[in-house]
Amino acid sequence: QVQLVESGGGLVQAGGSLRLSCAASGRTFSTYAMGWARQAPGKEREFIAAISRSGGNTDYADSVKGRFTISRDNAKNTVYLQMNSLKPEDTANYYCAATFSSQLQTTKHQYAYWGQGTQVTVSS
Helix, strand or coil: CCCEEEECCEEEECCCCEEEEEEECCCCHHHEEEEEEEECCCCCCEEEEEECCCCCCEEECCCCCCCEEEEEECCCCEEEEEECCCCHHHCEEEEEEEEECCCCCCCHHHCCEECCCEEEEEEC
């Protein structure tokens, strides 16, 4: 079992940047594939970024490709989401996710554990 706590959300102007962090509990963080998803009011949760347990493989949704970067520091039990060139349509609650896997997991249904989320608001 792993517990996830996101941080780093806030209000930013369009074109700005934010870095989200997700701290995981437990001593087996390096055995989990990790990801980020987001959910705007009235919309389904959208999976946007995935990273393998070693950090060697990543994948992104088309909506964020080229603007967002997922990374992880296994020594710190933390996964990050660097968000650049933010747009008003990026406004959402952002969730960190984890699942025990040696493979890159690229859909929300593959993840067993979720954090509580952190709000990102992008003003125009």
